[in-house]
Structure formats: C-alpha cells, structure tokens
Amino acid sequence: MILELDCGNSFIKWRVMPRAGGGSAIAGGVVDNSEELIAALADRFSEQLSDCRLVSVRADEETRLLSGALSARFSMRCRVAESAPMLAGVRNGYEDYKRLGLDRWLALVGAYSLTHGACLVVDLGTAITSDFVDANGQHLGGFICPGMPLMRSQLLTHTRRIRYDSVAAEHARDSLVPGHSTAEAVERGCSLMLRGFVNTQLELARQQCGADVVVFLTGGDAAMAAEWVPAARVVPDLVFIGLAIACPLTGE
C-alpha cells in the first residue's frame, strides 16, 4: 500500500492507496501534525505501507524531519515532490520556477492531465490561489490571497468586538443578504469577497485562455465556491493527482 501526503500550512491531508497507479483510497483523513498522522496510521497500516510520496509547502527542514520519521516508523521508501520547470506537458510560468508553491504546481499539473486543454485552478485553503494554464500547457501565472480561515482570524485578531461562535457562523452562511449580527456580517462579508475573487478569476481565465477554459476548484472551501460557478469541476484530490505524476513509483 502507498501513503500519499499533502502537507499544507494548516493541516496534513493523507490517504492510503492500494497500489501504484490507481484504485480508490482505502483510508484518508486530515491531521494537525506528524504525531497525529503516525498515530492514525499505526493502528491499521503498521506493516502494510511499502512507499510514501508527499508534497509539502512547509520549510525544507520540517519536510525532511517528517519524511525521515515516516520512513523510519513504517520501514518504507519516501519520495518528496520537487519543483520542476516542466512536467507532463506543463511549463512553469514563474520567473524562478522553484518559487512557485508545490501545491499550486501539482494541482495545475493534475488539472492539465485531466483536460489536455486550457484550465483555471482555484485552490481554497488557508490561502486562496489561482493558476492559469493555456491549451499548450503554458502556465500563465496566478494569484495568491488570504482564504476564509485567514480573513476571519485577521478580523478577530485585530479588533476588540468581533466575536462569535462556530454555531452562529454556521447559521450565518445560509444566506448572503446584509448581516443583522456580527456573525452574519463577517461570514457573509468574507463570502462575498471570495465570490468577487472567483468571478474575477473566471473573467480573466476566459480572456487569457479562451471561452472553453475548464475551471477546477479544490481545497477546503471548494464546495462553497462551486455554488457560484456551476460549470466548475470540484476535484478535492487534484494535488494528489499531480503528486502521482511528479513521483511515479515502480509499476506506474
């Protein structure tokens, strides 16, 4: 079995796949840190993991420690995705290709592998990122802005009186009419910022890549954005699709 990891800034997303080259996930989850990850895996998969592949946007040292701990604990090979100027028909558009976040790069490569045509990838996590690729696989660049979790926490951190609980937040998200409570005002305000961003990306994508550009949404808040872009494809495992391309294992 193969362990796949997407180490984001806030969470580590993991899944166990039956073998190289496909099938559906046997198990998966989201954890806060490597200790939790090892605990989640140790019960069920102690003897069965042969390989690991991972992508990380964390510091190199932190990523090295994580892959070292995993390969030691589960006696498996561990491959770490690296930056590349070109992969699977996609050409990195950054001035310095090493600076493009690896999660963005792999999601883009994953999306292009599904369409072989122009795409826009919007990843809504801690940060929100968008990336454009044309029909020839040329990455046209992208954007980075704060995601919903960061927008909320900035308001909370830098004000005295913006306070509300998660139940109120949940209810507030039922509608986008002007808020009559702090929870509604903040949640809907941030949602509208997100909606404005997503709609602008869509316009830009059509200008840059043509009207038949395929829109992919991924990351924790993808489902929310999907309401505003009915034609979009919500692909939660886009980064993992790219990861398999970047780190093929024997047999793939």
Ligand SMILES: Nc1ncnc2c1ncn2[C@@H]1O[C@H](COP(=O)(O)OP(=O)(O)OP(=O)(O)O)[C@@H](O)[C@H]1O
């Ligand atoms: N405590 C939690 N337990 C389980 N799942 C969670 C928890 N907190 C968040 N999630 C889910 O985990 C996923 C995190 O995805 P997201 O794309 O937001 O990752 P992230 O690591 O915060 O972002 P990034 O990759 O940009 O750093 C979301 O689907 C979210 O709903």
Ligand SMILES: CC(C)(CO)[C@@H](O)C(=O)NCCC(=O)O
């Ligand atoms: C933007 C994030 C934080 C999104 O996870 C990540 O892709 C990253 O750290 N990128 C490096 C900066 C860049 O992509 O230009």
Ligand SMILES: [K+]
């Ligand atoms: K991400």
